[in-house]
Amino acid sequence: MTPSARLAAAIDLLTAMDAAPRRPADATANSFFRERRFIGGGDRRAISAIVWDVLRQWRQAEWLITQVGGEATPRLRVAVRQFLAGESFGDIAQSFVEGKFAPGALARDERRYLETLATNRPDATSMPRAVRLEVPDWLLPHLEATFGETLETELAAMAGEATLDLRVNTLRGDREAARKALLRDGFRAELTELSPWGLRLSGRQPITASAAFKEGLVEIQDEGSQLVVAMLGARPEMRILDYCAGAGGKTLAIAMMMQNRGHIVACDVSVPRLEGAVKRLRRAGIHNAERHLLVPGDKWAKRRAKSFDRVLVDAPCTGTGTWRRNPDARVRLEENDLKELTVKQAEILDRSAALVQPGGRLVYATCSILNAENRDQITAFLGRHPDFVSVVPDAPEVPASLAGSSMLSLTPGRNGTDGFFAAVLERKEG
């Protein structure tokens, strides 16, 4: 594809995203490329890179376009991306050419807006803080409360691209074997610093095509997510419940820690998500896991009250810790989403706590960076459940720099991982 054709495709993809504003951008992108199988891998990555840049500069671009009297259309957003990257008006105009696979020339209004931006750049000091930091206005006070003085550094780290982290499945081989296997397929991976099972690659790479992935030697999992599982302290022969298992990302790591011995139940309320776990469990060679679909008034759960050694609650959350991967989520997030999620998280915590046996542990986790979904939930839970206490886990897989606390709090700025939170609670004996 020519650079102009890529630009045209990026504009089409942004238009598709505009038409489905509540749908995650990566879901829209997946459908978009599925319907255009003629677009090869290299072009796909280039088009996605343009679109993800636009998503990362969403509020700033809108602000700039509004300052010169325009409205933020996909075409103008793509053009402003070039402007923000330092391109001149002439260069931008040249990339908007006529042709079958091209975006078409800039319209008169578009030229006027872009020329004004180029010659009379709006004063950045008048840009509101929330716009400059690319967060919704209502969320800024929450982020200020969480990060205080480090807010700008943290948000800068969240504006960058995420690494591609893999977890080596030690049921299939060790990190060195996995690294060599990946190299044979042309993928260069480094050992992660914090997780004992992690390998790290840069950017977006077609890792699912590698033999190591196909044979279940590696699984895609952020290093932070691996450490959350480490906090659970799963061991062979335990009975473990992964209460919000989704497609089994953490179930797989738990089963690995259990060396395939003992019993693990992966629960969720979503059929398609649980279905998604089947192939992954098989690929990883796991045979101590069963799946269970949670339904309202679940008798299954009632019969298993106080019966698990470990219960992991990887709760539905705002996903604010994954903004590097999903920059669109920043602007999609609404105040009401946070309100609804915190209510849901408390309900799930209460329900899952009933399944923990005396002396057993409940690990509550989110991929959020907000206190309201993390520490505040734990404080409120301990207030409602005097039979639980916070404990420091015996988790040798958690590195010394992060161990020693009942809570794990990871951020892209501090740890180079996605933002994750985990708290370990124990049900008192007797």
Ligand SMILES: C[S@@+](CC[C@H](N)C(=O)[O-])C[C@H]1O[C@@H](n2cnc3c(N)ncnc32)[C@H](O)[C@@H]1O
């Ligand atoms: C953060 S995701 C889990 C991700 C998964 N543990 C992983 O590591 O890939 C949260 C999950 O909670 C599930 N969920 C939502 N409401 C729930 C409920 N009331 N009880 C149990 N699971 C629920 C969602 O379907 C979703 O799969």
